[in-house]
Amino acid sequence: MKRVTGVGGIFFKAKDAPALRAWYQKHLGIDVQAWGGTAFRWDDGDGNPINGTTVWSISSGADEQVPDGHTFMINYRVDDLHSLIEVLREEGCDVLDKVDDSEHGKFGWVIDPEGNKVELWEPPAGE
Template sequence: MKRVTGLGGIFFKAKDPKALNAWYQRHLGLNVSEWGGTTFQWADDNPPGAGMTLWTPFKADTDYFAPSTAPFMVNFRVADLHALLAALRAEGCDVQDKVDESEYGKFGWVIDPEGNKVELWEPPAGS
């Protein structure tokens, strides 16, 4: 079974996400979109096609990374979210009960041994 197939995004907390976006846009040339992040496009050979990685600062008081208290969260692309979550549960991992499914794909979460929340993302078909 395929597990992680790539890096889906890096998310972190910021005291002032808009100001930080402006700094990265001005000084490092990131093309920050209106929704507040940057998408990096790249070619993927497994499966063939285009892919993307997100760079997104969150507000410092977000609870999106909870129950982790870390100021970041890594998002990994996966091939079959439900199968992977079942395998992680069977392996004794701390898998969160919640799964989100939307036009953006399927999202699930696991907590690593140090308490960091890791987001697992199965992109929508054709992405």
């Protein structure tokens, strides 16, 4: 069974999110949108688009997506979220009970041995 197939997103929590977004925009050229991040579109290396994106976002310290005491969370793409969650539980991993299913795909979470919240994302069909 395939497990992680790529990075779906990187989420930062910042003390001063607008200032940090501005720094990344000015110095690294990241096209930060009004919602606080951007979606990098994938291509085949020749510049031809292929299905897939990697989201990059900076939020305020009050963001509940990134747990207290942590400054980031990585979202990993997976092919079959429910099967992977079942396997992780069988392996004794700290898997959160909540699973979200929305128009953006299926989301589940596991806590790694260092206490980092890891988001697992099964994109909607065709993405």
